[in-house]
Amino acid sequence: xxxxxxxxxxxxxxxxxxxxxxxxxxxxxxxxxxxxxxxxxxxxxxxxxxxxxxxxxxxxxxxxxxxxxxxxxxxxxxxxxxxxxxxxxxxxxxxxxxxxxxxxxxxxxxxxxxxxxxxxxxxxxxxxxxxxxxxxxxxxxxxxxxxxxxxxxxxxxxxxxxxxxxxxxxxxxxxxxxxxxxxxxxxxxxxxxxxxxxxxxxxxxxxxxxxxxxxxxxxxxxxxxxxxxxxxxxxxxxxxxxxxxxxxxxxxxxxxxxxxxxxxxxxxxxxxxxxxxxxxxxxxxxxxxxxxxxxxxxxxxxxxxxxxxxxxxxxxxxxxxxxxxxxxxxxxxxxxxxxxxxxxxxxxxxxxxxxxxxxxxxxxxxxxxxxxxxxxxxxxxxxxxxxxxxxxxxxxxxxxxxxxxxxxxxxxxxxxxxxxxxxxxxxxx
Numbered sequence: 001x002x003x004x005x006x007x008x009x010x011x012x013x014x015x016x017x018x019x020x021x022x023x024x025x026x027x028x029x030x031x032x033x034x035x036x037x038x039x040x041x042x043x044x045x046x047x048x049x050x051x052x053x054x055x056x057x058x059x060x061x062x063x064x065x066x067x068x069x070x071x072x073x074x075x076x077x078x079x080x081x082x083x084x085x086x087x088x089x090x091x092x093x094x095x096x097x098x099x100x101x102x103x104x105x106x107x108x109x110x111x112x113x114x115x116x117x118x119x120x121x122x123x124x125x126x127x128x129x130x131x132x133x134x135x136x137x138x139x140x141x142x143x144x145x146x147x148x149x150x151x152x153x154x155x156x157x158x159x160x161x162x163x164x165x166x167x168x169x170x171x172x173x174x175x176x177x178x179x180x181x182x183x184x185x186x187x188x189x190x191x192x193x194x195x196x197x198x199x200x201x202x203x204x205x206x207x208x209x210x211x212x213x214x215x216x217x218x219x220x221x222x223x224x225x226x227x228x229x230x231x232x233x234x235x236x237x238x239x240x241x242x243x244x245x246x247x248x249x250x251x252x253x254x255x256x257x258x259x260x261x262x263x264x265x266x267x268x269x270x271x272x273x274x275x276x277x278x279x280x281x282x283x284x285x286x287x288x289x290x291x292x293x294x295x296x297x298x299x300x301x302x303x304x305x306x307x308x309x310x311x312x313x314x315x316x317x318x319x320x321x322x323x324x325x326x327x328x329x330x331x332x333x334x335x336x337x338x339x340x341x342x343x344x345x346x347x348x349x350x351x352x353x354x355x356x357x358x359x360x361x362x363x364x365x366x367x368x369x370x371x372x373x374x375x376x377x378x379x380x381x382x383x384x385x386x387x388x389x390x391x392x393x394x395x396x397x398x399x400x401x402x403x404x405x406x407x408x409x410x411x412x413x414x415x416x417x418x419x420x421x422x423x424x425x426x427x428x429x
Contacts, residue, residue: 001013001014001015001016002014002015002016002018002051002053002054002055003054004018004023004051004054004055004056004057005054005055005056005057006023006057006058007058012026014026014051016050016051017050018050018051019047019048019049019050019051020035020037020038020040020045020047020048020049020051020057020059021035021047021048023057023059024047024059031059031061034061034062035047035059035060035061036060036061036062036064036065036183036184036185037059037060037065037183037184038057038058038059038060039057039058039059039060040055040056040057041055041056042056043181044060044181044182044183046184047184048189060183063082065183066082067082068181068183070082072180081110083103083106083107083110084106085099085102085103085106087102096187096193096195097280101279101280104154104155104279105155105342107119108154108155108156108157108339108342109338109339111157111339112155112156112157112337112338112339112345113337113338113339116157117157117158118157118158118159118160119157119158119159119160120159120160120161120162121159121160121161122161122163123148123161123163123164124163124164124166124167124168124171125163125164125165125166125167125168125212125213125216126167126168126199126212127148127164128147128148128164128212128215128216128219129211129212129215129216130195130198130199131147131148132145132147132215132216132218132219133198133205133210133215134194134195134198135147137194139284139285140284141284142222142225142226142229143226143266143281143284144281144284145218145219145222146219146222146223146225146226147216147219147222147223148161148164148219149161149223150162150164154279154342155277155279155339155342155343155419156339156345156419156420164216165216167212167213229262229263229266230266232263232266233263233266233267233270236255236259236263236267237267237270237271239255240252240255240256240267241267241271242314242315243418243420244379244383244418245417245418246379246383246384246387246418247275247319247320247343247344247383247386247387247418248275248317248318248319248320248380248382248383248386249271249274249275249317249318250312250314250315250316250317250318251267251268251271251315251316251318252315252316253294253311253315253316256268256294256316257294257295261291264291265284265287265288265291268287268290268291269282269287271318272287272304272305272306272307272309272318273305274420275307275318275319275320275343275420276305276306276307276320276321277306277320277341277342277343277420278305278306279342282304282305286304287304290302290304290309294309294316297311303321306320306321306326307319307320307321308320308321308382310380310382312380317380317382317383319380319382319383319386320341320343320382320386321386322360322362322382322385322386327341327359327360327386328340328341328359329357329358329359330357330358330359331355331356331357331358332346332347332348332355332356332357332358332390333348333355334348334349334350334351334352334353334354334355335348335349335350335352336348338358340358340388340416341360341386341388343418343419343420344388344400344416344417344418344419345416345417345419346358346388346400346414346415346416346417347414347415347416348390348413348414349412349413349414349415350413351413352412352413352414354392356390356391356392356397356414357390357391357392358388358389358390358391359388359389359391360385360386360387360388360389361384361385361386361387361388361389361396361399362385362389363385365384365396369396373399373401375399375401376399387399387400387416388400388416390412390414397412397414398412398413398414399414400414400415400416401415
């Protein structure tokens with residue numbers, strides 16, 4: 001039996017072959033889920049590495065990991081912030097996707113609040129290879145198999161991934177040479193998750209020649225073809241898509257259906273991703289089904305990717321879908337600015353009388369109240385309901401003047417800027 005001393009001074013006796021993960025499980029299921037790594041006799045280790053002798057043990061949770069990164073950042077004179085995700089209820093399925101979306105949302109909000117235009121992530125070669133295999137299993141098209149791009153745009157930010165071509169082994173060797181500890185995410189081993197199952201099969205795939213390097217090489221070659229199609233799509237949108245500062249787009253439906261189907265699918269997907277503020281790729285089968293319905297004019301209104309698509313006299317309108325409970329609510333103090341719904345940069349003037357709540361304008365605005373904001377009359381109804389608005393204790397104070405009107409000034413000082421207008425076609429502000 002080994003004697004394992006914990007930070008509070010207590011000692012647990014564990015049989016030979018036991019690991020820090022076994023100690024965490026013996027203490028309780030909550031700690032077993034929260035523990036990410038272990039510090040054994042001062043050395044950061046994998047949770048599942050067995051003890052060799054009596055040891056001092058400190059289990060590392062996500063908060064500990066974040067604070068460890070903060071201490072390391074301070075050594076290099078880097079700034080550091082911990083952003084907490086505290087949902088009212090954690091999803092029972094799709095937890096990793098929900099956590100990923102929350103991470104990106106929190107980082108984007110922080111970047112906008114601190115005037116940071118570029119977000120850099122640490123995706124590496126094996127991440128790229130795993131993504132390709134996951135998308136192959138889904139029957140993805142060219143975009144999916146071109147996998148993770150080195151550069152992309154989302155929520156008004158440029159996202160860079162400079163380590164995509166670097167193998168994990170090289171990163172580990174670099175950290176070891178520098179004497180820097182790191183923490184392994186335990187979900188990397190949890191075969192309940194698809195990515196972990198692919199990692200577990202890595203040795204068998206390498207034997208077949210499906211190495212991370214070979215898969216990433218294919219992704220780079222496919223990315224060249226994707227770049228050509230992306231340029232053709234942007235040319236199409238520049239000629240046949242109108243973008244409003246109110247956060248919606250209108251596509252020329254005749255031009256959409258007259259051209260190559262691949263460009264039509266890409267144009268639809270691009271506009272939906274921008275208006276719906278998505279940071280994940282749309283399901284290709286659903287996009288193909290949507291285009292087929294548009295061709296047949298089988299419905300005047302459809303939804304996909306957080307958007308409502310509606311046939312208008314001017315063409316196909318693409319609006320943010322404002323379902324009850326789906327739109328964010330945030331507080332804004334005088335002089336404050338923030339990212340709202342991953343679509344709008346909102347700000348409140350310094351001279352505003354007090355803090356406000358920012359949420360969607362929604363339905364049910366009275367005719368009298370609507371008259372206070374005359375620019376709403378020129379907007380389609382679906383665009384109005386998804387606009388950010390300024391509220392206080394249930395009373396509507398201001399709606400951003402997204403369409404300038406001669407002789408009218410916004411007295412309250414609440415503004416909103418649609419972040420994605422430059423990524424589609426001509427502007428109709």
